[in-house]
Amino acid sequence: MTVPATGIVHQLERAVEVVDTLFGYSGAGLMFAGDHKELRYLVATDDAGRSLEGAQLRVGRGPCISTFESDAAVTTCDVRNDPRWPELADRLHPDVRAVAGVPVRLGGEPVGTLNVYQSAPYEWDESDIQALYAYANVIEQILTAAIAAEEKSALADQLQYALDYRVVIERAIGYLMGKHDLTAAQAFTGLRKQARDSRRKVADLAAEVLGEGAGELR
Template sequence: MERAVDVVNTMFGYSGAGLMFAEEGRDLRYLVATDERGRSLEGAQLYLGQGPCVSAYEQNSAVTSTDVHTDPRWPKLADRLHPDVRAVAGVPVRLGGEPVGTLNVYQSTAYEWDESDVQALYGYADVIEQLLMAAMAAEEKSALADQLQYALDYRVVIERAIGYLMGKHDMTATEAFTGLRKQARDSRRRVADLAAEVLGEGAGELR
């Protein structure tokens, strides 16, 4: 995300940029900014709970300001901003059509944002959405890989415990595994941990 924000300035020639993302409670939080001026913009908005970028998130649409120091919509914002933050534009960053944050850019002088600026920012916000989706998919694959590795690592222990229970209680493999899994769930433990205990203690008594 830091690299993605840095590229905004290179591509579009703005004075600075930043990203804010929402937490589970849908409150925006600072993520990354290109410089101190950008951090003052995001910090001021988060402190006051208002500003062009906050409005872009709440309205799920682009919000621009020619000069935030004189914009009557957010009269308290100027006092907390770096003096070089003047014109500001914010567009929502979405996932599945719902806003999850904002992409914010600023100019150090007053500037009239036009439709080409807004559309360019929307296009780049779409790129960030694709990055987020790729990261989420990678995380899901990693979690699945961990689960599969866990199953492989403990397969032998579980199978041995099932064999022990089958012999001790005259059960089928399905009955032994079902009972082992139920007891693990009831005691909020992992099946592999319970299987190791069954083998270690030789108890194997199912409830």
């Protein structure tokens, strides 16, 4: 089986890392719509960010999903106490408090969301939202440039591949956490570093880690 290259995902990971570090947000993430327009997370800078996006996927509601559905910025100063999504609080990492999301568009249509969070309640102001829209616009240009350089279908394959293989990566993270007594963030960072050092895809390495784990259990 030929696995599509996931270069675009690597680029988007780097872009989200820049967003995360630039203005001191606690974390950032990127969600994209899959084949059936369901929103799934593609990039998250840390464990807390993954919990934000994972929790929304489980309950089917939340600020990032609302951002995508309304094609507009959605903010909450404390998602754990927001009456719009009472079922989220128990599923979130304790560090996720204030959340803001803006749509990522392509050709004028929303294709995903750029999300940031703060670990303490925070009133987002207009300048925060303007900056987020600017970053989402940069991400749109990265996607546009990628489309200009590649067949659109190949790009879609790359994104779909990444969305699908997140499950494998999550399972590998869980396995490494248990085996080496790591936090999820440490496990993910280690996995990604090893993949980069060996010039391999994170998903391929994750699958191999899970294969080795299964071998140990036999």
